[in-house]
Amino acid sequence: MLRICKQRTLLANCLNKLNMELALSVLFIALTISLLFSLSKLISSPHRAPLPPGPVPLPIIGNLLDLDRQPHSSLACLAKVYGPVISLKLGITAAIVISSPEAAREVLQKKDAFFSARSVPDSSRAYNYHDASMFFLPSTSPLWRRNRSICAVNLFSARSLETSREMREQKAHDIIDCFRKKAGHPVDIGHILFSGMLNVISNVLFSQDIVDINSESPQEFEELIKDSINANFKPNISDFFPLLRLLDLQGRRSTAAHYHRRYYKTFNVIMDTRLQHRRNGGKNYGDFLDSLLDLLAESKISRKEIQILLTELFGAGSHTTSVIMEWAMGELLHDSITMAKAQAEVREVFASQTLEESDILDLPYLQAVIKEVMRLHPPGSLLLHKAIEDGVTLRGYRVPREAQVLVNAWAIGRDPKVWTEPDVFRPERFLEKHISFHGRDFEFIPFGSGKKICPGLPFAVRIVPFLLALMLAEFDWRLPDGMEPKDVDLTENFAGVLELAVPLHAIPVPVNN
Template sequence: MELDTYDFLSYLLYLILIIWISIQVFDLLFSYTKTKKKHLPPGPRPFPIIGNLLELGHNPHKSLAKLSHIHGPIMCLQLGRITTVVVSSADMAKQVLQTHDHLFSNRTIPDSLRACDHQMHSMAWLPVSPSWRNLRKICNNHLFSVKALDANQNLRHQKVQELLAGVRTMAEAGEAVAIGTAGFTTSLNLLSTTFFSFDWEGLAPSDTAIDLKETVWNIFEAAGKPNLADYFPVLQKIDPLGIRRSMAFHFRKMIDFFDCVISQRLKLRETSGSSSPAEEEQENNMLDTLLNYMASKENRENQLLDKTTIEHLLLDLFAAGTDTTSSTLEWSMTELLKNPEAMSKAQVELKQVIGKGNQVKESDITRLPYLQAIIKETFRLHPPVPLLLPRRAEIDVEVCGYVVPKGAQVLVNVWAVSRDPNIWDNPNEFIPERFLESNIDVKGRHFELTPFGGGRRICPGLPLAIRMVHLMLGSLIHSFDWKLEDGVDLETLNMDEKFGLTLQKARPLRALPIPTVSM
């Protein structure tokens, strides 16, 4: 009797499974037939069930760029159940980021980003709504305005001087500098000082800084990792690959820290009946700006900003600000070491404009066109977010004679655009000079170079990121000559990429500093 019952339950489970698979297949075929009636962009023929998932490979930005050479600058892929439209030219990017920006402004949300309900509080993933507009307003008017950034620039200069002092110590000891880690630690301290008026970590690459760097990369890697739950939404409840659970662990580590800092600051504000020296020192930092707004009459009436939202905002800003800035610094130094002539030109410019022994300041950036060209060329060859954050079509949208169907995921392959031979001469070569006689910038107005995106969803931290990366790179190459570690030469210098939501150097750059000025 027990065996019969077991057999019956087994057959029942098999029957349920077959029925479920049949329903999914029928639903998929019905959806595919329905969308085929629309004039979709061209693309590779999808396989049953999995669609074009096998086309992505380990480096989707490169795989999609190759496919665009076959199918054109706008193409359609079926990634499991998700219809995805990929644009790979400046003209098509303009259609998505400007012409039809209002119809492509919302996001398709990776399942991993639903960890800790991040998508409900994050400015990067919230739909266009009063909450999202309020966060953008706070960033644009209070956190990243020219006035706010100018008020904190002395703090950033101080952090860069600490970076240079640490590099000098390593130079005297004959030790190589891990450029990415040094850049990450300095970016972390720059952000921490700007937001909280204290360092997160000292200059030396300690266990805490290295652990946080690994945590931030794990976040971006999980967000960009192919996930069955994204391609087959029915699987989201079970999180089959455990990516959302892993992301929750990493999110919680950072959110717990921000919760502690905010709670301490609120307690200090409650117990201090009058302005104290500590408060006066912190009055220009960005956390107090956020807390002041949270306590304002406007916010009390509309309830748009609370402690949880601040924690998730800080998570976004710290993760993106440290990772993309340090990654750009590392790629810039790598390209300069590979191109000694460009390094020499940048150092000559710095010596002429800044003067030997003088500190590079943010106010000097506008007088350093070759340094600016180096950063632009780095953004072109190594965009921090190669596919930008995914967008979603709110309705059927006609783009250049094709229909992007309602609900489709839309990816802008800025990596492919930045290497388009129809736009750039010698697109795979590092040539900063191409920008010296050009008015192209990275502020979302020129669609051949949009590393920060464009339209209403352009990265709000762009003004701070631009200041930080110019200041750090200019200071490092002005104060030191650099050479590769022993055993590494230009021919063996590894240029491989590590793909996640952002694009990092697969093998970290280590370089030997040689002091050029006294400090």
């Protein structure tokens, strides 16, 4: 028995030694192949451009520790050290960060064909959402072009915007009426604006309100939009290590699937009701939904594609516009002198007439206020793109194929080489120099630029100044007891959209009292 045990021990030792030698041999071969592959690439590409500079990545996690919960801000700090084009490793994913107008122009205009797509977070792969998403599809995709065309013709053309103008004005006055009902008491400005904008969007899309604007607490559809946007931009290990996607370790994709089911259920009820209305001989509303259902009947669009399109339009159209207006009110309440100037302009121009959306061109100072707000707090602080080919260079640096390309609009808007006193809220700078936010002036790109510029820009530049003008014309705004302008908290929170970390509360006081 002792002899057998010794034989087994000897055999085990031999096997262990063999396994160790085999593992070392495999490791040596792998390292040799890797080294030879690297050398061959260097030999075959002696003039290959270098990667952009950046902080040294740690093993496995890369530069993840160089970012915090406010990535736009931490990336701006890195740009001050390493320059306007930097390279990062987020897990095993390569990222190139752009923080200057010149480099942004190269990405968004000069070489936009090479950066026409966007990296798809794993959460957006739920129900294959990304396959029909205008946000994620490359501009070379026929489906992207079709969806953009549908929106351009039926939503954002001058003719369509004029057709829906009266409705938008009515819904804006509904928001003013809501503030009036709460006059003399502190109100959550962002909550009312968001609810009101949801109804603006829902009436543009399918001619009905989707929430009760007078509700004191967030409603199901409001929470759905905010939660789903926030979930898409939460850090996800599957995005940093794509090989782990199948495991969905943090449950981000399953959570997103839950949100999609709720969106699609809501839109299915609305579509089925409209189809039944049509079968019963009801009138044609002439809205966006009617246009989509006509295309559905002609098999030019699928029901799922309609669901995805409506989901994107609600998320982009309601949340971002209400956030812009909340930031505007926050900055004005923080700066009583600028508030007084803006109110004086609005009230002087419209002292003897009813304010209409077309009159906003007569409010240059208010327009400057909105531009200054979007310079400091662009809702889309990081513009997402992706390199679709290898061998592309930016400012002399190599961009690897499939690398994320992040254009930091927040950092560009605060670049001291471009802006005097960049962190100071001073709308007058936009009166001194004409700068457009239509994507042609790359020091100011809150809506992006190029083919992937925000399609809803024509809508936003109408409704935001009109509603803000109404709020300043109809009310004086007071801070809650004990607060002074300097106490208004303008801390930012990155949650997909750059929003106020602390909800803004103020007291509306009707001027006709």
